[in-house]
Amino acid sequence: xxxxxxxxxxxxxxxxxxxxxxxxxxxxxxxxxxxxxxxxxxxxxxxxxxxxxxxxxxxxxxxxxxxxxxxxxxxxxxxxxxxxxxxxxxxxxxxxxxxxxxxxxxxxxxxxxxxxxxxxxxxxxxxxxxxxxxxxxxxxxxxxxxxxxxxxxxxxxxxxxxxxxxxxxxxxxxxxxxxxxxxxxxxxxxxxxxxxxxxxxxxxxxxxxxxxxxxxxxxxxxxxxxxxxxxxxxxxxxxxxxxxxxxxxxxxxxxxxxxxxxxxxxxxxxxxxxxxxxx
Amino acid sequence: xxxxxxxxxxxxxxxxxxxxxxxxxxxxxxxxxxxxxxxxxxxxxxxxxxxxxxxxxxxxxxxxxxxxxxxxxxxxxxxxxxxxxxxxxxxxxxxxxxxxxxxxxxxxxxxxxxxxxxxxxxxxxxxxxxxxxxxxxxxxxxxxxxxxxxxxxxxxxxxxxxxxxxxxxxxxxxxxxxxxxxxxxxxxxxxxxxxxxxxxxxxxxxxxxxxxxxxxxxxxxxxxxxxxxxxxxxxxxxxxxxxxxxxxxxxxxxxxxxxxxxxxxxxxxxxxxxxxxxxxxxxxxxxxxxxxxxxxxxxxxxxxxxxx
Numbered sequence: 001x002x003x004x005x006x007x008x009x010x011x012x013x014x015x016x017x018x019x020x021x022x023x024x025x026x027x028x029x030x031x032x033x034x035x036x037x038x039x040x041x042x043x044x045x046x047x048x049x050x051x052x053x054x055x056x057x058x059x060x061x062x063x064x065x066x067x068x069x070x071x072x073x074x075x076x077x078x079x080x081x082x083x084x085x086x087x088x089x090x091x092x093x094x095x096x097x098x099x100x101x102x103x104x105x106x107x108x109x110x111x112x113x114x115x116x117x118x119x120x121x122x123x124x125x126x127x128x129x130x131x132x133x134x135x136x137x138x139x140x141x142x143x144x145x146x147x148x149x150x151x152x153x154x155x156x157x158x159x160x161x162x163x164x165x166x167x168x169x170x171x172x173x174x175x176x177x178x179x180x181x182x183x184x185x186x187x188x189x190x191x192x193x194x195x196x197x198x199x200x201x202x203x204x205x206x207x208x209x210x211x212x213x214x215x216x217x218x219x220x221x222x223x224x225x226x227x228x229x230x231x232x233x234x235x236x237x238x239x240x241x242x243x244x245x246x247x248x249x250x251x252x253x254x255x256x257x258x259x260x261x262x263x264x265x266x267x268x269x270x271x272x273x274x275x276x277x278x279x
Numbered sequence: 280x281x282x283x284x285x286x287x288x289x290x291x292x293x294x295x296x297x298x299x300x301x302x303x304x305x306x307x308x309x310x311x312x313x314x315x316x317x318x319x320x321x322x323x324x325x326x327x328x329x330x331x332x333x334x335x336x337x338x339x340x341x342x343x344x345x346x347x348x349x350x351x352x353x354x355x356x357x358x359x360x361x362x363x364x365x366x367x368x369x370x371x372x373x374x375x376x377x378x379x380x381x382x383x384x385x386x387x388x389x390x391x392x393x394x395x396x397x398x399x400x401x402x403x404x405x406x407x408x409x410x411x412x413x414x415x416x417x418x419x420x421x422x423x424x425x426x427x428x429x430x431x432x433x434x435x436x437x438x439x440x441x442x443x444x445x446x447x448x449x450x451x452x453x454x455x456x457x458x459x460x461x462x463x464x465x466x467x468x469x470x471x472x473x474x475x476x477x478x479x480x481x482x483x484x485x486x487x488x489x490x491x492x493x494x495x496x497x498x499x500x501x502x503x504x505x506x507x508x509x510x511x512x513x514x515x516x517x518x519x520x521x522x523x524x525x526x527x528x529x530x531x532x533x534x535x536x537x538x539x540x541x542x543x544x545x546x547x548x549x550x551x552x553x554x555x556x557x558x559x560x561x562x563x564x565x566x567x568x569x570x571x572x573x574x575x576x577x578x579x580x581x582x583x584x585x586x587x
Contacts, residue, residue: 016416119297124564126523127541131302131557134545135309211422215527218424219542238428238531245432252425260420267416 010272017268023261031077040068042075042228051244061246063236069247072228073254079229080210080258083144087209090148092155092202099159099194104167104186114160121153126212133221140213140229143222147212151205158197166193196273204266207259214255230255283576291569298561299351303344306550351558357551361544366555370537374559376446377536380529381521383452384459385514392464393510396471397503400479411472414465423524427458427531444533455532459524463517470513474506481505508578515571519564 011017030037039057046066054061060069102113125147132146166172172189180188216222217231225232230251237247331337335346350357356366399407431454435443442451478484479502487497526538533539537556544552 016412115297119294119301122294122565122568123298123301124519124523124560126526127557127560128302128305130526130541130545131305131553134548134550134553135305207420214422215424218422219527219530220546234425234428241428241432242436245436248425248428248432252422252429255425256421259422260417263416263420267412 007272011268014268014271016264016271020261020264020266020268023257024265027077027081027258027261030074031081034074034078038068038071038074040071042067042072043226051240053244054246060250061244063233063244063247064240069233069250072233073230073250075228076230076233076251076254077258079140079223079227080214080255083140083213084206084210084262086144087148087151087213088202088206090144091152091205091209092198094148094152095155096159096194096198098152098156100163100186100190102156103160103163104182104190106164110160113156117153117156117160120150121157123150125150126215129212129216130221133216138221138224140217140223140227143213143216147209147216151208151212155198155201155205158201159194162194162197163190166190200266200270200274203262203269207262207266210255210259210262280576284573287569287572291565294565295562298565299348299558300344302554302557302561303347304340306554307340307343309548309550351555356555356558359544359549359552361547361549361552366551369540369552370555370559373535373537373540376534377522377525377529377538380452380455380459380534380536381518381525384456384521385518387456388460388463388467388517389510389514391460392467393471393507396468397475397506399468400472400475400506401498407472411465411469415469418462418465421462423458423462424527424531426461427455427528430454430457431532446535451532455525455528455534458528458531459521467510467513471506471510474509475502478502478505504578508575511578512571512575515567515574518567519560522560522563 012021039059044067046062049062049066050064052058052062052066058068058070060073063069063072098113098117102110102117128150129143129146132149133142136142136145166189169189172185175185175189213222214229214231214234217229218235219231220235223229223232225236233251234248237244237251241248328337335343338346354367356370358364359366359369362369399411431443434441434454441453443454445451481501484497484501487501488494492500522538525534525536526541528534529536529538530542537559541553541556543549544556
């Protein structure tokens with residue numbers, strides 16, 4: 001507990017982490033209290049008031065159906081955080097499992113997993129995600145699956161190499177000589193060694209996941225209207241770019257704010273926990 | 280060197296084959312009978328069976344894969360379901376536009392990124408490092424399609440300086456190229472600067488200075504050459520990323536390239552076109568990765584030495 005508090009204090013002295021944390025907390029609070037913060041419903045249409053510029057009642061203006069853009073952007077934060085979290089959980093689980101098995105077991109399992117990792121690594125992520133979404137059909141859940149299954153390779157690689165080096169350390173050998181079971185060995189001696197890179201890479205993967213899903217939603221392959229997904233709002237807004245640019249400006253700013261927050265957190269964590277990790 | 284080259288190329292071939300199998304499997308799993316999308320639904324069932332046999336659709340999946348792969352190797356990617364044109368023809372007319380877009384973005388990124396990176400490497404200062412880190416993180420957090428929309432809004436709609444969609448003349452390149460190149464610009468600057476600073480601390484640079492070699496010559500001959508190794512590798516590794524990014528950017532700017540064709544074909548569930556384009560992009564990716572490694576080995580004497 002004490003160690004945790006001192007790490008946190010060290011983290012807060014890192015400007016990137018501190019600023020990133022503020023950015024993240026803002027999005028988090030907005031997502032939690034969306035029902036209280038949003039001035040209007042995100043889906044009730046009011047066609048006579050369509051395409052109104054920002055005003056006192058509608059700070060972000062209204063869209064082509066007269067819906068409040070501010071409320072839609074506020075509710076969109078829920079989708080973005082949810083999607084980011086789910087993708088990262090799936091891809092981290094696959095990555096840790098693959099990396100641990102390959103690094104700890106070695107042998108033919110290692111060869112097979114390394115081969116799979118290298119091949120996945122050399123596939124263009126967004127292009128393969130597009131092909132998978134075509135097969136599964138356009139929906140937010142399918143986009144989550146598609147992106148998660150093509151983006152675990154980096155973590156698997158790092159976990160594998162860290163596991164290998166921890167496995168050959170004297171303390172691991174000693175524990176094994178004392179008759180410690182494999183499960184306990186992994187939990188007690190291997191896992192603490194791979195925890196830092198996992199935290200850093202996961203934090204940096206989250207913004208990537210949000211960028212990729214909003215891109216696919218923007219292309220009409222992810223969330224479907226009337227969902228207040230930021231990508232969907234941008235997709236609808238581009239048709240009105242000439243006379244209602246506010247529909248396109250605000251959801252984009254929301255994406256930048258969220259993604260920047262996580263990127264700053266990730267950079268701060270990397271500086272403190274594992275400076276050797278490259279981008 | 281030769282051994283390294285052969286191993287690298289063999290690995291590239293294996294990867295391409297694996298990726299093509301994965302791609303074939305993904306699209307094979309697609310629900311629905313592919314033949315029903317092409318033919319007249321009123322066709323009698325006997326004729327349908329006959330067609331299936333003629334096209335090999337009654338064969339087990341691995342045989343179908345080999346049939347597909349051997350056709351692809353002969354340059355036959357099948358016929359588009361939506362437009363009834365040969366896929367290879369559709370891709371061939373759009374490929375140059377995608378290449379023009381991505382290669383220009385790459386060149387802009389490197390000329391500006393490496394140039395500015397080297398200039399600021401000569402100047403030291405902690406504030407410069409922080410500024411570069413902050414701009415790297417910020418630029419990377421901007422979705423390229425939204426950047427495109429904002430550039431379109433400002434320079435196209437408001438100021439009316441630049442065309443916002445399609446391709447009329449090379450000036451149409453400006454906005455899509457900027458949307459692709461800008462997010463990675465600060466990144467390239469930072470990498471170049473870090474590498475150059477690292478090389479400047481090497482012993483051989485001190486030696487060259489001590490021998491009385493003029494400062495500019497040291498910079499050009501020793502520092503530049505060595506600092507450019509990782510930058511060159513990144514040049515090759517980033518081409519596939521740019522091609523991936525161009526799918527979205529081409530859709531924003533109605534650019535007549537391969538990425539936009541891929542997007543429209545996915546919406547139309549035009550499997551042969553999607554298969555062809557994804558395969559071509561995958562091959563390009565593997566070729567670029569391999570080139571990156573080989574060029575790195577060629578430029579870096581320590582890697583070369585391992586195989587000699």
